[in-house]
Amino acid sequence: MLLKGKVVVVTGGGQGIGQGIVECAARDGARVAILDIRTERAKDLAKQLAARSLEVAVWQADVADAASFGEAIGNVAAKWGRIDALVNNAGVVAPPGSFMDGDPATWDHMIDVDYKGVLNGIRAAVPHLQRAGGGAIVNIGSDSARFGEVGIAVYSGCKGAVNSVSKSLAKELASARIRINVIAPGLIDTPIMDVARSTPEGAKMIEDTQKTIPLGKLGVPEDIGNLASFLVSDRASYITGQTISVNGGMIMFG
Numbered sequence: 001m002l003l004k005g006k007v008v009v010v011t012g013g014g015q016g017i018g019q020g021i022v023e024c025a026a027r028d029g030a031r032v033a034i035l036d037i038r039t040e041r042a043k044d045l046a047k048q049l050a051a052r053s054l055e056v057a058v059w060q061a062d063v064a065d066a067a068s069f070g071e072a073i074g075n076v077a078a079k080w081g082r083i084d085a086l087v088n089n090a091g092v093v094a095p096p097g098s099f100m101d102g103d104p105a106t107w108d109h110m111i112d113v114d115y116k117g118v119l120n121g122i123r124a125a126v127p128h129l130q131r132a133g134g135g136a137i138v139n140i141g142s143d144s145a146r147f148g149e150v151g152i153a154v155y156s157g158c159k160g161a162v163n164s165v166s167k168s169l170a171k172e173l174a175s176a177r178i179r180i181n182v183i184a185p186g187l188i189d190t191p192i193m194d195v196a197r198s199t200p201e202g203a204k205m206i207e208d209t210q211k212t213i214p215l216g217k218l219g220v221p222e223d224i225g226n227l228a229s230f231l232v233s234d235r236a237s238y239i240t241g242q243t244i245s246v247n248g249g250m251i252m253f254g
Ligand SMILES: NC(=O)c1ccc[n+]([C@@H]2O[C@H](COP(=O)([O-])OP(=O)(O)OC[C@H]3O[C@@H](n4cnc5c(N)ncnc54)[C@H](O)[C@@H]3O)[C@@H](O)[C@H]2O)c1
Pocket: 011, 012, 013, 014, 015, 016, 017, 018, 035, 036, 037, 038, 061, 062, 063, 064, 089, 090, 091, 092, 113, 140, 141, 142, 143, 184, 185, 186, 187, 188, 189, 190, 191, 192, 193
């Protein structure tokens, strides 16, 4: 089994892409810790997976709050004795719209969760990964940071920052045998898309973009989960500092 013996932490694992990452990691043999600000769905998911004899536990944590994130990571290590991988997946997006019409108060929330949440997670997890002799971090970015999506400028900027910091830290932490990569999803059908669909501009953006996808459909959370499992596994031991798109061919980077 790809992840047998590993402990994998997934933030925002209660629904959407995070749920896909949790399901794939558990299927692949990992013990999986879900850290989510809302725990009801995550607990239901853990129960469903336990019924298949898969080991998943849930802790409440706000990734934007370094103390809350750190405490939850400490609890995972106390329960299972080690942490081998962290997937920083939790994210939020404000309804799409013009930058000039946007409310600066919503910027802070996106910056706190989508960017600072990743920094908080890395700071909290690295000492545990080092104690395990090394490990892997996967940050969930977005293709919107790579091609300049209209209507979600601040969100895209946060994801661009995630790409940049991941490269810098992949270099800084390589000597500690810690690999860091980014998965950049294209359009994946999850509840976050309902936020995007909530304005006429957002709904049109999704409809227009979908038409440009060579594989002709939106992605599903498992598409991201399968790559996350591979990237945190030892089979990816020579891959670090990369941003890998999972987008049905929507954008092809050279
Ligand atoms: N769905 C897409 O098409 C798409 C595309 C590109 C990138 N992404 C990224 O993928 C990730 C997951 O997106 P999704 O579509 O599954 O979203 P979602 O809204 O369906 O799920 C997000 C999860 O994160 C949790 N969460 C939110 N704020 C949190 C916080 N402060 N602390 C802890 N948990 C928190 C939520 O409770 C939820 O379980 C995000 O980082 C998002 O930016 C999604």
